[in-house]
Amino acid sequence: MSWLEVSLRLQAELAEPAAELLGRLAPNGVAIEGLDEGGQSVLLRAWLPIDGQLAGRRRALEEGLWHLGQIHPFPSPAFRSIEEQDWAAIWKREYRPLPIGRRLMVLPSWSAADPGERLVVQLEPGMAFGTGAHPTTRHCLELIEQTLQPGEAVVDLGCGSGILAIAAARLGARRVLALDNDPLAVELAQLNVQRNGVAERVRVSLGSFPVDGDERIDPVELLVANLRSDTLIAMLQAGLAAWVRPTGRLLLSGLLDSDLPILNAAAKQAALQAVDVRATDDWRTLLLQRA
Numbered sequence: 001m002s003w004l005e006v007s008l009r010l011q012a013e014l015a016e017p018a019a020e021l022l023g024r025l026a027p028n029g030v031a032i033e034g035l036d037e038g039g040q041s042v043l044l045r046a047w048l049p050i051d052g053q054l055a056g057r058r059r060a061l062e063e064g065l066w067h068l069g070q071i072h073p074f075p076s077p078a079f080r081s082i083e084e085q086d087w088a089a090i091w092k093r094e095y096r097p098l099p100i101g102r103r104l105m106v107l108p109s110w111s112a113a114d115p116g117e118r119l120v121v122q123l124e125p126g127m128a129f130g131t132g133a134h135p136t137t138r139h140c141l142e143l144i145e146q147t148l149q150p151g152e153a154v155v156d157l158g159c160g161s162g163i164l165a166i167a168a169a170r171l172g173a174r175r176v177l178a179l180d181n182d183p184l185a186v187e188l189a190q191l192n193v194q195r196n197g198v199a200e201r202v203r204v205s206l207g208s209f210p211v212d213g214d215e216r217i218d219p220v221e222l223l224v225a226n227l228r229s230d231t232l233i234a235m236l237q238a239g240l241a242a243w244v245r246p247t248g249r250l251l252l253s254g255l256l257d258s259d260l261p262i263l264n265a266a267a268k269q270a271a272l273q274a275v276d277v278r279a280t281d282d283w284r285t286l287l288l289q290r291a
């Protein structure tokens, strides 16, 4: 079979949403090249089968990039046609280990890299967001590492691949509830939780805030939510702080700088105040506590 290669060179912080979009259209996944801790620019490559669905896939890709471009300008993709390749080998060559913070190391599941003293979060690549490459995930991992006390209970709201939940368990959380409203993410997070040997402490479930029906969430010391600004603002207004104990913290990420005034107003209404802020380009991550 012949394939149409789509390649996009872009800033590292744009890689994850673009890779997610490409991953939904490309059956063999997306290769990310040149991604490292200090990496500024990365090359994404994905391959679309040249068949009857190509025109539809190409249109979906162009529409998806247009939508992403509303948040941040996106470069145009380049296309070239190629012959059959060993996709798994491409994946494995190009998906790199990521040291994060002082104590964590995110490793692709097949990696034999030596983590040294670092705590490993091993991930299977899949359709869900959360590889450690995006600044919002990185901010969360750094702040979990800095603030989590061993024995604390955690909620990871919008767990994606499960990366934050697994890291929290590795850093000593007593129990973690990982929720996502996307069944594909729940499936991948469950797999990753099992592979990391933390299934006794991490429960992955399809769900969101507020919960459906009568389920009760026991308030936790740390709630982490890497979602969109508008979702987080609506959740704060609807009482998200009730999921956190009086002395607990909310770690909110995925925020755009321009949304901070509204977010801060919603936090103030909920008697919360920001005690730490992380910034990378337009992305912001806030650590909130009761005022």
Ligand SMILES: C[S@@+](CC[C@H](N)C(=O)[O-])C[C@H]1O[C@@H](n2cnc3c(N)ncnc32)[C@H](O)[C@@H]1O
Pocket (backbone or CB within 6 Å): 128, 129, 130, 131, 132, 136, 137, 140, 157, 158, 159, 160, 161, 162, 163, 164, 179, 180, 181, 182, 185, 207, 208, 209, 226, 227, 231, 254
């Ligand atoms: C940006 S990703 C974050 C993934 C991971 N926690 C990380 O930090 O890399 C957001 C995840 O939240 C999920 N999500 C989006 N809106 C949600 C909602 N209202 N309730 C629960 N999950 C949601 C998405 O399916 C996605 O997996």
